[in-house]
Amino acid sequence: MGIHGLQKLINDHAPGAITETEMKNLFNRKIAIDATMSLYQFLIAVRIGGEGQPAAANLTDESGETTSHLQGLFHRTIRMINNGVKPCYVFDGKPPDLKAEELAKRAAKREEAEKNGKEATEAGDTETIAKFAKRTVKVTRKHTEEAKRLLTLMGVPVVDSPTEAEAQCARMAKEGLVYGAGSEDMDSLTFGASVLIRHLTFSEARKMPIKEINLSVVLEQLGLDMNQFTDMCILLGCDYADSIKGIGPVRAFDLIKKHGSLEEIIKNLDSTKYPIPESFDYVRVRQLFKEPDTLPASQIDLKWKDPDEEGLIEFLVKEKGFAEDRVKSGIEKLKKSRGTSVQNRLDSYFGAPVKRKLEEPKKEKGKGAKKAKTGGKAAASPVKKGAGKKK
DNA sequence: ACTCTGCATCAAGACGTA
DNA sequence: ATAATTGATGCAGAGT
């Protein structure tokens, strides 16, 4: 569930922290991506049939094993590398204990959904069945292992997070190992990601722009330090604690501005109007956000290598039944992109991504590229007035 | 009048060709 | 046994 309403709050109170961009402007940027989330998307979206058809089915290999996740991952990753982006995928470990309660709630909800799904099956309601199928998608260990194998063959680095992938991505950004965390989950900011990149994947052919959210500007424009921001996020509602009933985005922001910390807020809160929930262990939650169980950057070695051509053919074509010419053309793109990436880095032709501020009018002329360091330095300083648009 | 809850609903990828 | 999304948006209804 991320942080409840955080995106909207940032839109309203820290619009300058958001810049819109497109993928090619992320040239040479290392980006940490939550792999499990991506696999979900592919398993849900890469289907055939469904619309008035018998049932929505995944793509499969000869023996009926799902290949949707591999199809999606292969092409998406190529697309990113083709644009000069250097993705690395971070896989989930065990969820933290604090999440147990939240997970139990979801389990209950799921049970409910399954009941409804069964009823639909009995009624032969194909539309509802298809909807239900999307809710029962699971990312299995097998999916995960196959995804890792594919990425490794493609020469793309893979990271195993001890706990939440989101937290690991955030730390990698925070410590400068990557430029940002590519995610839809606003938790990333609470975990300290210097830059959060949303909608990284469904832009390009689509009309949705990529949005970069810069944490230091968020803090600056909200007028909060990181501790206060974290406390506010807990108030807004996160995966790790119940929130206080009656406190939404407006009052949460007010309260943190007024009192500065959860301790002070609770001290001054009318507990008859706003009872503190039983399991409101905000001290531990705060600690979890501040120091999640993740690997430090010093223990992670990110290397983008040439693709293993034979390995990819063996895996995708021989084992998974992919069309050989498609796989080969994908490999060609990978090889080609790697070459230009290295060359352009030497030229340092591109500096910082050309961005445009969210509130600026759409039509704008002139280009203004700014200089910035290459390769994986997190943007520690606030974004200035860098206007400029594609041509 | 504003704020929040709770509920419902919805959509969720990418390629190549025409 | 081995998996348990999510965010956005819209609405009615109630609390402040």
Added chain:
DNA sequence: TACGTCC
């Protein structure tokens, strides 16, 4: 850009 197809 729309649409059938990817496996």
